[in-house]
Amino acid sequence: MLRGSLAAAATAGVAATLPRPARAGAAPAGRRVAVFGGGVSGLTAAHELIERGYDVTVYEPVALGGKARSMSVPGTAAGGRLDLPGEHGFRFFPGCYQHIPDTMSRIPFPGNPHGVADNLIRVQSAAVGFRDLPPAVLPVELGGLPQIDPATLRTTLAAMVGFVPELPPQELAVFTGQLLRWFTSSTERRFGEYEYRSWADVVQANGKSAAYRDYLVSALTRITVAAKPYRSSARTIGTIGEALVLAGTGMVPGYQGGVDRILNRPTNEAWIDPWVDHLRGLGVRFELGAGATGLRLDGGRIISARLSDGRDVDADYFVSAMPVDRAVGLLSNDLVDADPRLAGMRQLEVDWMVGIQYYLTRSTELPEGHIAALGTPWALTGLRQAPMWAVDFPSRYGDGSVVECLSVDISDWDSPGILYGKTAKQCTRDEVAEEVWAQLTAWLNNGTDWLRKQDIHSWFLDPGVRFDADGTTGNDTPLLVNTIGSWDNRPEATCAVPNLFFAGDHVRTHIDLATMEGANESGRAAANGVLDAAGDSATRATIFPLFAPPVFDPLKQLDADRYRAGLPHLLDG
Structure with a gap:
């Protein structure tokens, strides 16, 4: 398939050039929307609806941006600098993401002709580490x-x-x-x-x-x-x-x-804060410190929502943009009776993928890109952040001695480590930091001097992980995992209750994964559901399908015939 053929085949899925509707004046009666959750899916739904003249209020119990946000490390600033930047985990924007860049292009950012989207920078290589073998530096494209x-x-x-x-x-x-x-x-x-x-x-x-x-x-x-x-x-x-x-x-x-892009500064500086400011400027209201705990159903419609602070919220349309572990708390018996398909959400599973940042006084000399420590017990990946940011790190953050931030994601919290022989869930906060560093060193320092313990100034573990006094651990920010057959239990953005909509990484999307991209797509789908329910003729929020090379279409059609006939795939022999 030639490059030109691909371009022609993909044209139907590229809708970013469609004109964006300008926001009208005050929203007329019957267009009040309550969005519960201020993560990527909730902010996306609010963005699409406020552009189309709806009256939108976002209710967020913790912090806007959700798992995508960055956060300050309290008490680390000195000399007029900002606190060191921490986060839930490093951000990754592969080229197959289409919804997130489209939204970013509509968020103004000083000096950027394409808004926040211009804060994405391309990564060319990755460092891959193996136990007891020299690491490899590989191109990612x-x-x-x-x-x-x-x-x-x-x-x-x-x-x-x-x-x-x-x-x-x-x-x-x-x-x-x-x-x-x-x-x-x-x-x-x-x-x-x-x-x-x-x-x-x-x-x-x-x-x-x-x-x-x-x-x-x-x-x-x-x-x-x-x-x-x-x-x-x-x-x-x-x-x-x-x-x-x-x-x-x-x-x-x-x-x-x-394949690989990252932001050129901490997530909130590069994306979340400009996004929230833009939405406020368009008229979105944000209420922090309270989340939805229940929905009141009457006459087949939601008539109000109860907040965690005891207040009741009235609106015409309600969007649950909460993580699935919290959204299931809204599923009363009456609601499930109204739409029995929603009961499947209770069967969905979540897991831990949490980040830790090491602040270093010496540059690691790692390649400027992602790090994959293949085979580490805790499934570690990382990213050198400071060298690729459009800021002078020691002049802007901390006490001036930190020159680099190494951000590491811990994806396996249930396998024993190499230092203490315990799972991450069994470790103390300090033991987690020591174990992660030990695994990184064992996988990356074979013939290199990339990581040196004496260079660690401090570290910061996602505060969503709780280390309780009784020795147990908890996680306030788990993410959906797509277990076998879980598609059957996942909701669509719309349901049988005509003024209730769902957004979040548990909602069915094309990308079908707990990602910012899936969250953004689900927020768009929820906004489109509101437009449909309102009988609104406004342009729908664009939903981008994943690309499928047309060259494989004949083989897929043959396989469809074989599947319907109960035959195996041709490559099964």
Whole structure:
């Protein structure tokens, strides 16, 4: 498939050039919207609705931005500087994200012609670490592909994962063959088969070498989506994997910016604060310190919501943009009776993926990009932040001695570590910091001097993790994990109650993963649901489908016929 063919095929999905509706004056009666949750999905719903003349109030119990926000480390500023920047985890904006950049382009930022979107910068490489082996520095983009077809794709996939040490060639062939099977599988097979099989089962992990199981199956899955490969829906993993591969080719017009992009300063400075300021300027009201705890249903409609501070909220439309572990608290018996499909939300599972930041007095000399410590017990990934930010870090933050912030995500809180032999959930706060550093050092300092303990000025662990006096731990900010068959339990943005809508990473979306992109898409879908319910003729918020190379369409159609006939995929032999 030539680059021009791809461009023509993708044109229908590119709608960012559509004119944006200007906000009208005061909203007329019947257009009051209460949005519960000020994370990415809630802010997105508010953004789309305020642009279309609705009266929007966002209720957020903790902090605007949710899991996407950055936060100050209290008491770390000196000499007129700002506090050191902390966060839930580092931000990652792959090229297959379409909704987030579109929203960012509509948020003004001083000096940026394309608003906040111009604060995204492209990352060219990644450092990959292995235990007892020298780390590898790899390009994150493919580039130079003459076309996308089955043969080229299989060769490309083999090149992408061929760096894994001690991987038998025949097992590499199995892995790439199963990925090619995904690319050529029909929608019917993806939802009818892949959704009900684990990723480990689909890529035939049983009986393979330790390198295959530890690196290709477990590590790549854990660091990409914080998912357990033996319990995760293969359809979910295949969906994001396909999107990342296509973004890396640079051949899809809608997937611009390469595989990997980051923000050029702390998230709140680069994105969240300008977004909130813009929404306030358009008329959105924000009420902090209280969240929804219940909904009152009467006559088949929601007539009010109860807040955690005891107040009742009246509105014409209600949007639950809360994380699923909190949204299920709204599911009264009356509400589930009104729409029995909502009961499935109670079956959804959440897991931990939490960040820690190390503030260093010496530059690590790590490559300027993401870090993947493949095979670490706690599935660690990281990012050097300060070198890629458009600010002078020591002059702006802390006491002037910190020159670099190394942000690390902990994706596995249930496996024993190498230092204390305990899971992250069993460790104290200090032990978590020491264990993460020990694993990073063991994986990255083989023949390098990148990480030195004496360079640690301080560290900051996401305050959403609670270390209670009785020795137990909790997490106020878990995220949805897409377990086998969980699509059946996930809600649409709309439901049988005509003035109630759902947004968040548990809502069905194209990206089908707990991501900022999925949250943004779900917020748009909820806003469109409000427009439909109101009988509003305003332009709908754009929903971008994931790109599928047309060259595979004949093979997918053949597979659809075979699936309906009860036959296996052609590559099953």
